[in-house]
Amino acid sequence: MAKIAKAGNYGKRIRSDCKVTLELTKKGGLEIELISKVKAYFESKILSLVQAELNFFDIKHARVLIEDRGGLDFVIAARLEAAVKQLIETDKGYMLPQRKENKNQTQRTRLRRSRLYLPGNTPKLFLNAGIHKPDGIILDLEDSVAPSKKREAAILVRNALRSVNFYGAERMVRINQLPQGLTDLESVVPHGVNLILVPKCENSSQIEKVNRKIDEIREEHGQNNDIWLMPIIESALGLINSYEIASVENVAALAIGLEDYAADLGTKRTKEGNESFFARSQIVNSARAAKIQPIASVYSDFNDMEGLKQNVLEAKSMGFDGMGCIHPRQIKVIHANFTPTEQEVKKAKKIVAAYEDAKEKGLGVVALGSKMIDTPVVKRAQKTLELANMERNKS
Numbered sequence: 001m002a003k004i005a006k007a008g009n010y011g012k013r014i015r016s017d018c019k020v021t022l023e024l025t026k027k028g029g030l031e032i033e034l035i036s037k038v039k040a041y042f043e044s045k046i047l048s049l050v051q052a053e054l055n056f057f058d059i060k061h062a063r064v065l066i067e068d069r070g071g072l073d074f075v076i077a078a079r080l081e082a083a084v085k086q087l088i089e090t091d092k093g094y095m096l097p098q099r100k101e102n103k104n105q106t107q108r109t110r111l112r113r114s115r116l117y118l119p120g121n122t123p124k125l126f127l128n129a130g131i132h133k134p135d136g137i138i139l140d141l142e143d144s145v146a147p148s149k150k151r152e153a154a155i156l157v158r159n160a161l162r163s164v165n166f167y168g169a170e171r172m173v174r175i176n177q178l179p180q181g182l183t184d185l186e187s188v189v190p191h192g193v194n195l196i197l198v199p200k201c202e203n204s205s206q207i208e209k210v211n212r213k214i215d216e217i218r219e220e221h222g223q224n225n226d227i228w229l230m231p232i233i234e235s236a237l238g239l240i241n242s243y244e245i246a247s248v249e250n251v252a253a254l255a256i257g258l259e260d261y262a263a264d265l266g267t268k269r270t271k272e273g274n275e276s277f278f279a280r281s282q283i284v285n286s287a288r289a290a291k292i293q294p295i296a297s298v299y300s301d302f303n304d305m306e307g308l309k310q311n312v313l314e315a316k317s318m319g320f321d322g323m324g325c326i327h328p329r330q331i332k333v334i335h336a337n338f339t340p341t342e343q344e345v346k347k348a349k350k351i352v353a354a355y356e357d358a359k360e361k362g363l364g365v366v367a368l369g370s371k372m373i374d375t376p377v378v379k380r381a382q383k384t385l386e387l388a389n390m391e392r393n394k395s
Contacts, residue, residue, distance in 0.1 A: 005086035007152050008079035010067040016124035018071035022083040023063040030054060030061070036068035049073055050080060053094045057084050074163035075123045075156065082152040093155070098162040102192040105226050106170050108252045111135045111390050112293055113322040113338040114331050115172060119144035121153040126160050130167030132328040133335075138172040141184050142199050150176065154187040161191040170194045172230075178206050182213050189217040193227060195252065200260065201231035202238040207248040214250075228252035230295065234260035239279050246290035253293035255324070256283045259300075271307070273314075284319040296320040302327035312337040339391050340384045348381035348388075355381075 003024045010019035018036075032050050034043055050064060066076065074096055081094050115136040118125045121144075129137050139157045141150065161171060173188045174197040175181035181198065188196070198210055207229060214227055231238075231245050234257040238245070246254045258276050262269040269275065280296065287294035296315040299308045302325075312334055315323055325334060340348070350368060355378045358366040366373040 003087050005083040007082035007086070008071075008075075010069055014069045014124075016070045016072065016075065016127060017122075018066055018068040018076055018079055020076075020079040020083045021065040021067075022080070022087065024059065024087055025061045025063060027061055028063075030059075031063045032066070033064070034066045034068065036066070038068070038070065045073075046076060049076060053077055053080050054084075056094050057081075057088065057090060057092065059084065059088075071123070072127075072163070074159040078156040078159045079152070082155050085151065085155075093158065096159065096163055098192060099165065102162060102164075102166070102171065103225075106194040106228070108226075108228060109293070110170065111322075111387075112170070112253055112295060114334045115295070115322065115324050116169075116328065116331065117144070117174075117298070117324060117326050120157045120173075121145050121149045123156060123160070126164050129328065130165060130169050132331050133167065134169050134325070134328075134331050135322065135335075136170035136172045136195065137166055138174050138197060138324075140174045141181075142174050142176050150180075154184055158187040158191050161188060161193055172197060174199060174232075178209065182209065185210070185213050185217060189214050189227065190221040190223060195228040195230055197230045197232055197255070199232045199257070200234045200238070201245055202235055203241050204244040204248050207231055207245055207251060211248070211250055226250075230255055232257045233279075233283060235264040236261075239282055242282060242286035243289055246286045246292055251290070251292055253295050253321075254283055254287040254290070255295040256280060256297050258297040280315075280318055280320075288319065293321040294319060296323035298324035298326050299330065300326065302330055305329075305333055308333050309337055335391075340388045344384055345388045348384040351378060351381035352385060 005022045006019065008019040009017045030051060032047055034046055046066065050066065054062060077094055077096055112135050114134045115138050116129055116134040117138045117140050118129055120139045120141045139160060141153055141157060145153045157173060171193055172195045173193050175184040177200045196210070198207060201207065210229060218224060227250065229251045230253045231251060232255045233239055233242050242254065256279060258269050261279055262275055265275065267275045284294040299311045301307060308330055312323065316338055322338060323334060325331060351373055354368045354373060355366050
């Protein structure tokens with residue numbers, strides 16, 4: 001009986017993807033059929049890619065059908081590799097050249113006001129996500145990917161990390177819940193990921209396991225690049241242990257996932273958020289105590305811009321530095337309301353200037369107008385100027 005495998009997606013509503021059907025045969029060489037609207041322009045290029053990849057996997061005899069809906073090279077290569085790995089056991093991966101800018105590292109304290117979630121098995125969403133200028137782009141391997149497509153998605157995300165232009169956004173990946181997430185690391189650690197989100201985190205030992213696995217993979221590949229972690233707290237137990245989790249090495253930010261947290265409490269997430277007020281406050285306190293960034297949950301109604309604005313302002317007032325988003329149109333609202341206003345910057349400059357002037361004069365008391373300024377006020381002003389400067393440099 002012939003061995004046949006299928007990977008990818010094809011249909012009228014599918015864009016920037018392809019479906020690969022692979023049948024291994026005992027003789028006849030390589031027979032490759034391409035169905036594509038752009039066949040007249042790109043047939044030779046696609047066929048060369050497919051032939052090179054099959055040769056890489058030492059497949060000499062096979063029938064291949066490529067049903068293309070505008071898939072770029074990194075997508076076609078990923079779909080073919082996923083089909084190959086359904087039929088043969090191999091640890092090899094077919095790598096396209098990596099973009100130079102996708103080797104850059106990010107700072108632990110960089111701006112993380114927005115992180116845009118993209119389903120890890122939907123390549124059409126990868127291609128232009130960066131032009132919307134989110135601070136981070138998350139290629140998601142967890143909830144947005146069907147269980148039967150996890151392996152395909154891991155290969156596609158690996159290729160995207162190497163090939164997609166993210167326009168300066170921090171390259172993030174949300175792995176699956178441990179222990180499956182440890183296997184996901186093999187597909188992303190060597191290929192330019194900046195930050196890894198660890199979902200449903202409930203204790204510090206989970207983050208320590210992630211760190212150890214990352215170290216093993218980097219050593220295997222001769223790498224020493226920084227890879228930051230963002231645990232996501234999504235349960236009562238995780239919340240209780242949140243400070244210990246936030247304090248683990250390489251953790252740069254601590255996030256909360258309110259849908260799963262509310263479900264764990266046995267209640268519904270509401271617009272008012274009374275059911276999660278304690279949790280949100282605890283996340284901010286745990287993160288600040290560990291000297292990392294607290295990151296708020298997503299606002300799920302991407303058509304309600306006013307509701308989003310109020311949600312951001314509330315998160316900011318509680319001490320959060322950023323939040324997740326599920327649609328590009330949310331990014332501008334999030335940035336506008338997490339970034340210090342001109343009035344806030346102007347006031348902060350006056351406070352810092354007054355503090356510096358008093359310090360030069362050897363005065364123990366700092367005053368601005370009729371108001372006394374104490375150390376916490378100065379620290380807040382300095383933080384405001386720091387954020388404004390980071391935003392200016394990013395632009």
